[in-house]
Amino acid sequence: MTRSVYVTGIDRGDGRQVVELGIMELLTRRTGRVGVYRPLLHDGPDRLFDLLRSRYRLEQDPATAYGMEYHEASVVLAEKGTDELVSRLVDRYHRAARDYDVMLVLGTDYADTALPDELALNARLANELGAVVVPVVGGTKQTAESVGAEAQGAYRALEGLGCQVVAMVVNRVAAEDRAAIAERLAARLPVPCYVLPDDKSLSAPTVAQITRALGGEVLLGDEAGLARDALDFVFGGAMLPNFLNALTPGCLVVTPGDRSDLVVGALAAHASGAPPIAGVLLTLNERPAPHILTMASKLAPGTPVVSVAGNSFPTAAELFALQSRLNSATPRKLETALGLFERHVDTAELRDLLSVARSERVTPMMFEHELLERARSQRRRVVLPEGAEDRVLRAADVVLRRGVCDLTLLGDEQVVLKKAADLGIDIGGAQIIDPATSPLRERFAEYYARVRAHKGMTVELANDVVSDVNYFGTLMVQEGLADGMVSGSVHSTAATIRPAFEIIKTRPDAGIVSSVFFMCLADQVLVYGDCAVNPDPNAEQLADIAIQSAATAAAFGVEPRIAMLSYSTGTSGSGADVDKVRKATELVRARRPDLAVEGPIQYDAAVEPSVAATKLPGSDVAGRATVLIFPDLNTGNNTYKAVQRSAGAVAVGPVLQGLRKPVNDLSRGALVQDIVTTVAITAIQSQTPAPAQTQAAASQPHAPSPTQAASPTQAR
Known part of the structure; x- marks a missing residue:
């Protein structure tokens, strides 16, 4: 039977979308078959729904996602009564739910609905659907006492109507009241109550939203600038010195279009980072002269300047009435909302309360969710040497908003901050270090000269070497100032991992550094190795790659069953290439008799049960392999790319293995999400393995201190 989770408010203005998004995130971590019903x-x-469908890759037909429109419901209610209305809505729910394991039901919104008792209607629907209920209470502009009383009242009302309330959420409370409200409700409610503080950036409209709402014309600015949040409004009328003192971070400057001095002054302030602004809104349909606009575009490239026809007073009234809502066009707000939810909700507890069984299928999204959750579980620090690169900064913004790990960005601080301001992103939670001026440079030079003395390295030469961002980042990891490093968005693989070979070196139990890709297919995750590092490993090296890959698979929740791939299966073929794989298989069995391994074996016999039954009947691995070891780089690299492109698989990696501490390389074509995932994987690699992990995971590297940080890796 389909499990149903009903999220309902008790009044409007509760910011319930944050909770609905957060619960959807939890549900999709457990199963790939989640539907939505409003x-x-x-x-x-x-x-x-469009947002959830896009973000979580739902295949649901939008026509099945809702029961009826409010005006139709009003007619049914007036003419045939509540029973008929509920009957129709429940019937349409069941028609949609039969295709899913779990349904997220979005309650009514209390906004211009003309329904006489929405709380009772939501309760009735939840009961008829057999749904567990999570009520949301809004705390905007309320005292701690009043919002606490309202939450208690809502619980009693829903319980009295027969609802199975499993948890409550109080949202948008004043940050200073959050702890007091949480303590009060914990003592007075029989179910968990999670209290979320108000986050101004979630309700702040973007410059693009303001432009559309006011019918403005964009004179200057790019897409990134228009996506900035307008956290405040500063109205220009004063002389320039006083006006500059009034600017606040993220503010939208509103000024008559003939005040060129204020336009230039505001953009100059943004360019210097004192402070970065969201943009400039010009009123009265006045525009600065062309030479002023040219100067403005050079002062702060990308920063929006928008012209509107109205004068300042009606424009101000419209601005203060605008509120942003989460949608697919505001990705940074989504990450902020999820970060807020995950920081203040015990997600493991809530997931258990929702009683959603874990699916045996593992979708790419489920795997990615699991990575972020595991990375958060033991906070690590990851260093990103390419700190001024656009994609890296955007990824850093996501990582920080979601609380995945702590970050250190390398680069000139003013350059990094200005680039972040131009992109309209907030990296205030990141540490920024300039290798050229850092006091660590001298310490690192002495260390590097010492460990490379056998190569003729001197402190003077080392001083230049360690100013390179990849060497500096690697030394931070080696010296325990970071738990892992991710680089390669603009650097070559050699530039990224050579410092690791020289400084961090291989683990004592690893004879070689190798790599794996996590291949996320439609319903399972396979591990491919080595597809990125070693061109033609010999039998001993191939055995080492197999053992390392099994450990990596186990560490990331994939039960290792190793297939040593070749162009023949069992004893059907001969030749040097097959003999290499056969010898490597024997070495794996001798070194790790606890591991399930088969080889030589062809790919189809490794993964397809029907083929395995013919070619290798009775094998514990054939037809069920999860770790596939390729005989050489040519085969491995081409196969992973063929599967990625032809089967639509998500390829996460390359994930390096065999180093004493985690360093991971990015593809130079890596997307922002690839970088985020790579940082998460790196963070997990640095975490101490849990005692329950298999013996294969025991050889995984772990951080020397539980307080250190790491980063995730996803490359294409």
Whole structure:
């Protein structure tokens, strides 16, 4: 039977979308078959469903995602009563739910609905659907006492109506009241109550939203600038010195279009980072002269300057009435919302309360969710040497908003901060270090000269070497100032991993540094090795790659069953290439008799049970292999790319293995999400393995201190 989770408010303005998004995140970590149902919908597109469908790759037909529109419900209610309305809505729910393991039900929104008792209607629907209920109470502009009383009242009301309330959320409370409200409700409610503070950036409109709402014309600015949040409004009328003192970080400057001095002054302030602004909104349909706009575009490239027809007073009224809503066009707000939810909700506890069984299928999204969750579980620090690169900064923004790990960015601090301001992102939680001026440079030079003295290295030469961001980042990892490093978005693989070979070196139990890709297929995750580092490993090296890959697989939740791949299966073929794989298989069995391994074996016999039954009947691995070891780089690299492109698999990696501490390389074509995932993997690699992990995981490297940090890796 389909499990159902009903999220309902008790009034409007509760910011419930944050909770709905957070619960959807939890559900999709457990199963790939999640559906969405909104009983009642206002006329027009359902932006939240569009967001959930896009973000979580739902295949659900939008026509099945809602029961009926509010105006239709009002007619049914007036003419035939509540029973008929509920019957129709429940029937449409069941038609949608039969295709899913879990349904997320989005309650009514209390906004212009003309329904007489929405709380009772939501309770009735939840009961008829057999759903567990998570009520959301808004705390905007309320005292701790009043919001606490309202939450208690909501629980009693829903319980009295027969609902199975498993947890409550109080949202948008004043940050200074959060702890007091949480303590009060923990003592007075029989179910967990999670209290989320208000985050101004979630309700702040973006410059693009303001432009659309006011019918403005964009004079200057790019897409990244228009995506900035307008956290405050500063109205220009004063003389320039006083005006500059009034600017606040993230503010939108609103000024008559003939005040060129204020336009230039605001953009100059942004360029210097004192402070970075969201943009400039010009009123009265006045525009600065062309030479002023040219100067403005050079002062702060990308920063939006928008012109509107109205004067300042009506424009101000419209601005203060605007509030942003989560949608697919505001990805940074989504990460902020999820970060807020995950920081203040015990997600493991709530997941258990929702009683959603874990699916045996593992989708790419489920695997990625698991990575982020595990990275957060033991906070690590990852160093990103390419600190001024656009994609790296965007990824850092996501990592920090989601609380995946702590970050250190390398580069000139003013350059990094200015680039972040131009991109409209917040990296305030990151440490920024300039290798050229850092006091660590001298210490690192002495260390590097010492460990490379056999190569003729001197402190003077080393002083230049360690100013390179990849060497500096690697030395931070070696010296325990970071737990892992991720680089390669603009550097070659050699530039990224050569310092690791020289400084961090291989683990005592590893004879070689190798790599794996996690190949996320539609319903399972396979591990491919080595597809990125070793061109033609010999039998001993191939055995080492297999053992390392099994350990990596186990560490990331994939039960290792190793297939040593070749162009023949069992004893059907001969030749030097097959003999190499056969010898490597024997070495794996001798060194690690606890591991399930088969070889030589062809790919189809390794992964397809029907083929395995013919070619290797009775094998514990054939047809069920999860770790596939390729005989050489040519075969491995081409196969992973063929599967990635032809089967639509998500390739996560390369993940390096065999180093004493984690360093991971990015593809130079890596997307922002690839970088985020790579940082998460790196963080997990540095965590101490749990005692319950298999023996294969025992050889995984672990951080020398539980307080250190790491980073995730995903490359294409």
